[in-house]
Amino acid sequence: MEWTWELAHRFANDLAIDRNLHIVLPDNPIRKAVIAGARFAADRAGMLIVGSVLPDLSRVSVCLPLGHNDGSLVLVSEYAMSSPIIFTKTMAHEGTHDHQSDRNGHLRNAWDYGISSEARAQREAEAYAADLAVEFTLTGQVRDVHSVLQALGGPTYHMSQGSLALAGGLVKGAVESIQNNVCPPVSTAKWSVEWIHKYAPECVRGELVTR
Numbered sequence: 001m002e003w004t005w006e007l008a009h010r011f012a013n014d015l016a017i018d019r020n021l022h023i024v025l026p027d028n029p030i031r032k033a034v035i036a037g038a039r040f041a042a043d044r045a046g047m048l049i050v051g052s053v054l055p056d057l058s059r060v061s062v063c064l065p066l067g068h069n070d071g072s073l074v075l076v077s078e079y080a081m082s083s084p085i086i087f088t089k090t091m092a093h094e095g096t097h098d099h100q101s102d103r104n105g106h107l108r109n110a111w112d113y114g115i116s117s118e119a120r121a122q123r124e125a126e127a128y129a130a131d132l133a134v135e136f137t138l139t140g141q142v143r144d145v146h147s148v149l150q151a152l153g154g155p156t157y158h159m160s161q162g163s164l165a166l167a168g169g170l171v172k173g174a175v176e177s178i179q180n181n182v183c184p185p186v187s188t189a190k191w192s193v194e195w196i197h198k199y200a201p202e203c204v205r206g207e208l209v210t211r
């Protein structure tokens with residue numbers, strides 16, 4: 001059976017409930033207002049990174065923490081809507097960022113992410129691990145480390161060479177784990193893989209053990 005839009009939206013809705021995410025799809029009329037507000041807030045906080053990512057929301061999805069216990073706003077890019085699998089991978093990626101916010105404290109997380117290239121490397125590598133685990137489960141394929149590093153080395157993330165090397169090591173670990181049919185130790189990756197096994201077992205193309 002094929003991974004349909006219906007399944008992808010069910011997955012996203014369940015993840016949203018589990019994580020208290022507010023998903024804003026590209027055709028949502030409030031999106032423009034949210035982006036303008038977020039850009040203003042990012043500028044005021046001097047968060048150049050977040051501010052510079054925001055104009056490119058056709059290509060890049062973003063997870064914006066709303067504050068303690070209020071969950072996160074996920075602004076889904078137009079690119080993420082290009083197929084049900086890409087949408088699902090994106091939700092797992094952004095769901096990981098929300099989990100990081102809960103773990104580190106929302107403000108602390110946003111601050112670290114905005115100012116530290118190393119923190120960005122770690123958080124993005126973890127989010128990509130969830131993304132890759134979903135991709136493998138649904139397609140049986142795992143991307144090579146270089147294609148992930150190409151995305152991380154692009155203008156979106158403003159990473160130093162050292163941070164990129166750190167992210168490279170972490171992504172390589174995730175890829176090797178997947179090649180050995182073990183889900184990377186990222187809670188959203190496990191949640192996502194388990195959801196697919198539970199609700200759409202006939203869509204599983206690649207097996208990953210989650211414990």
Ligand SMILES: [Zn+2]
Nearest residue numbers: 093097124127
């Ligand atoms: Zn990310």
